[in-house]
Amino acid sequence: MAAERDVIVVGGGPAGAATATHLARRGYSVLVVDREEFPRSKPCGECVNPAAVAALHRLGALPRVAAANPEPLGGWRIVAPNGTTFYGSFPSGGHGLAIPRAMLDSLLLEHARGAGAEVYTGARVVDVLTENGCAVGVRIAHGAATHQLTARLVVGADGLRSVVVRRLGLIRRRPRLRKIALTAHLQGVEGLGGSGELHVHPWGCIGIADLGEGAVNVTVVVGEDESAKVARDKAEYFDGTLARSGRFPRSERVDDVLATGPFDWPVRRAVADGVLLVGDAAGYYDPFTGQGIFRALRSAELAADVADAALRHGTVSSAALAPYDRARRREFAPGMGLQHVIEAVVSRPTLLNVMAGRFARHPPLADALIAVTGDLKPVTSLLQPRLLARLFV
Ligand SMILES: Cc1cc2nc3c(=O)[nH]c(=O)nc-3n(C[C@H](O)[C@H](O)[C@H](O)COP(=O)(O)OP(=O)(O)OC[C@H]3O[C@@H](n4cnc5c(N)ncnc54)[C@H](O)[C@@H]3O)c2cc1C
Numbered sequence: 001m002a003a004e005r006d007v008i009v010v011g012g013g014p015a016g017a018a019t020a021t022h023l024a025r026r027g028y029s030v031l032v033v034d035r036e037e038f039p040r041s042k043p044c045g046e047c048v049n050p051a052a053v054a055a056l057h058r059l060g061a062l063p064r065v066a067a068a069n070p071e072p073l074g075g076w077r078i079v080a081p082n083g084t085t086f087y088g089s090f091p092s093g094g095h096g097l098a099i100p101r102a103m104l105d106s107l108l109l110e111h112a113r114g115a116g117a118e119v120y121t122g123a124r125v126v127d128v129l130t131e132n133g134c135a136v137g138v139r140i141a142h143g144a145a146t147h148q149l150t151a152r153l154v155v156g157a158d159g160l161r162s163v164v165v166r167r168l169g170l171i172r173r174r175p176r177l178r179k180i181a182l183t184a185h186l187q188g189v190e191g192l193g194g195s196g197e198l199h200v201h202p203w204g205c206i207g208i209a210d211l212g213e214g215a216v217n218v219t220v221v222v223g224e225d226e227s228a229k230v231a232r233d234k235a236e237y238f239d240g241t242l243a244r245s246g247r248f249p250r251s252e253r254v255d256d257v258l259a260t261g262p263f264d265w266p267v268r269r270a271v272a273d274g275v276l277l278v279g280d281a282a283g284y285y286d287p288f289t290g291q292g293i294f295r296a297l298r299s300a301e302l303a304a305d306v307a308d309a310a311l312r313h314g315t316v317s318s319a320a321l322a323p324y325d326r327a328r329r330r331e332f333a334p335g336m337g338l339q340h341v342i343e344a345v346v347s348r349p350t351l352l353n354v355m356a357g358r359f360a361r362h363p364p365l366a367d368a369l370i371a372v373t374g375d376l377k378p379v380t381s382l383l384q385p386r387l388l389a390r391l392f393v
Contacts, residue, residue, distance in 0.1 A: 003137070003151050004137075004149060004150045005029040005030065005151045005152075006028035006029045006153065007020075007023050007029070007030045007031070007151055007152065008031050008137060008138055008151040008153075009033070009117075010125045010138060010154065010155065010156050010157060010163070010164050011032075011033075011162075011281065012033075012034035012038065012105070012109045012112075012157075013034075013280075014105065014293050015157040015159075015279025015281070015299060015300050016034070016155065016157030016158070017109045017112045018055075018061075018296065018297050018301070019155050019157060019276075019278050019303055019304055020032045020112040020117040021059055021060075021061070021112045021117065021300075022059070023117075023307060023308070024112065024116040025115050028308075029118075030112075030117040031117070031118045031120060032109070032118070033149070034109075034123070035122070035123065035124035036121060036122070038105065039102040039105070040102060041100075041101060041102045042101040042105065043182075044183065044217075044293075045183075045209055045217060045287060045290050046098055046101055046217040047096055047098050047209050047217075048096055048097040048099060048104070048293050049290055049291060049294050049373070049374045049375055050374045051294045051298070052096070052293045053094075053095070055301065056297065058301070059108075060111070064107045064110070064111055065097070065099065065107055068107060069212060070097035070098060070099035070104075070212070071097065071098040071209075071210050071211055071212040072095045072096070072194060073095060073096035073097060073098050073196055074194045075087060075089035075090050076088055076195055076196045077195050077196070077198070078356065079198065079199045080352050080353045081201055081202050081352060082349075084353055084357050085356070085360060086356055087195065087366060088366035088368075089195075089367055090371065090374050090376065091371050096196075096374065098209040098210060098217065100211055120140075124140060124141045125139070125163050126139050126146065126163065127163075128154060128164055128167045130274075134273035134274040134317070135154040135168070135272065135273065135274030136151070136154075136274060137150035138154060152274075152311060152316060153274060153276065153310070153316050154274055155275070155276050155307070156275060156276070156278070156281040157279050157300075159279065159281055162277070162281035164281060165277060165281055170269065171268070172266040172267055172268045177263070177264040177286060178223070178262040178264070179204075179221050179222065179224065179261050179263060180224060180226065180230055180259060181220065181260050181263075182219070182222075182230065182234055182241075182257050183217065183220075184218060184238060184254075184255055184258065185216065185217060185253070185255050186215075186242075186251045186252060187214045187216070187251060187252050188248075188250045188252055189208065189216040190250065192216065196209045196210075198288075199245065199247060203222060203223070204222035205220075205221050205288070206218065206219070206241070206245055206247065207219040207290075218248070220242070221287065235253075235256070235257045239253060263284050263287060264284070264286065267282060269325050270299075270324060271321035271322055272321075273316070274316045275318075276303045276306070276307060278296065278300050278303045279292075279299055279300070280292060280296065283336075285339050285340070285343075288339070288346060289335075289339055289342060289373040291335060294375045295332060299328055299332075302324055302328055303324050305324075306321055307324075334380070335375070335379060337379065338372065355391070361390075368381060368382055368387055
């Protein structure tokens with residue numbers, strides 16, 4: 001089959017838009033296909049960590065994003081089940097941003113278009129076309145019609161439960177960590193001072209981020225054992241949970257509640273013959289540390305470098321694309337490991353209460369953790385003896 005384009009990117013979220021931008025800038029013909037019309041909302045805490053801000057800068061998209069007046073984010077306040085509170089600030093010079101995903105994702109897709117990528121929205125990819133085991137395009141459904149699009153390389157950027165991953169049999173296992181998230185915007189939330197808040201309860205957690213102009217993102221994450229109640233009426237469940245928390249006395253929900261989960265979707269590898277996976281499609285675990293947008297943007301950079309080399313050499317075999325898989329693992333595996341450690345602590349309220357006390361007594365320890373989850377420092381920076389000693393005192 002003769003390829004109509006160099007690259008088809010399935011999914012126009014941050015990972016897809018960034019990959020398309022990088023490759024279009026290098027002169028490749030790139031088509032982004034997304035099942036939604038934009039602007040579209042996405043269940044998310046809507047916090048862009050400092051390393052993701054730096055990645056937006058490298059992408060050339062930061063001026064566009066800054067023009068939308070995102071709210072600066074200086075760090076995170078964490079409240080343990082017994083009320084113990086600690087605050088970790090991002091290192092000086094690094095700050096995050098809070099911005100509605102409907103806005104951010106539209107801006108990034110517009111940026112990809114500006115770089116020369118074609119964008120096709122409202123078109124759902126339903127299958128990956130293969131020839132001799134190598135991906136050569138996708139089948140899309142647009143309304144009742146389906147048609148085929150071909151390319152030399154397919155990029156799966158279609159998020160959790162990626163159709164590219166499922167069609168190619170790349171799911172490593174079914175989710176083990178089974179949580180549900182409910183997200184909505186509120187007005188009238190008091191006491192937010194330039195930082196995000198995470199309230200951890202024995203039954204789950206509530207994340208709060210000030211989006212500016214009175215709007216606040218509130219995300220509730222609970223265990224799958226609550227799924228029947230959520231399914232009955234997610235808005236009632238969300239509003240009831242917020243009322244019980246006591247944190248939102250004079251606030252009002254201003255839009256619909258979005259629900260999603262579970263999030264634990266590991267993949268076997270992020271490459272196959274003719275295919276690269278970026279962002280959540282390449283594997284996701286848990287939203288607690290808010291690193292997903294960074295990984296989406298960073299994986300796009302790593303993928304574009306390897307895709308460029310493979311396309312130039314005229315071979316997109318999984319062996320030619322394997323350097324991307326290795327680079328991804330090298331960069332993200334330590335952070336994923338830390339996420340598992342954090343989950344082990346957060347899911348044990350008594351342990352979290354004790355640890356929160358240590359972090360509250362030793363602010364440099366809290367700052368070090370927030371620098372790592374902000375992707376500004378490597379996980380190994382937490383292993384300094386002087387910091388570790390504080391964990392046990
Ligand atoms: C509850 C929750 C809170 C989170 N909070 C944060 C946070 O505060 N900060 C942070 O950095 N990260 C956060 N994350 C993670 C973050 O949302 C993701 O990591 C990020 O969106 C990944 O970007 P992506 O481009 O890979 O996928 P997505 O943003 O999910 O984009 C995928 C795109 O693919 C499209 N698509 C899907 N299937 C198809 C198909 N078959 N055909 C065509 N198009 C398709 C979708 O419409 C979508 O536009 C959170 C995640 C959750 C679940």
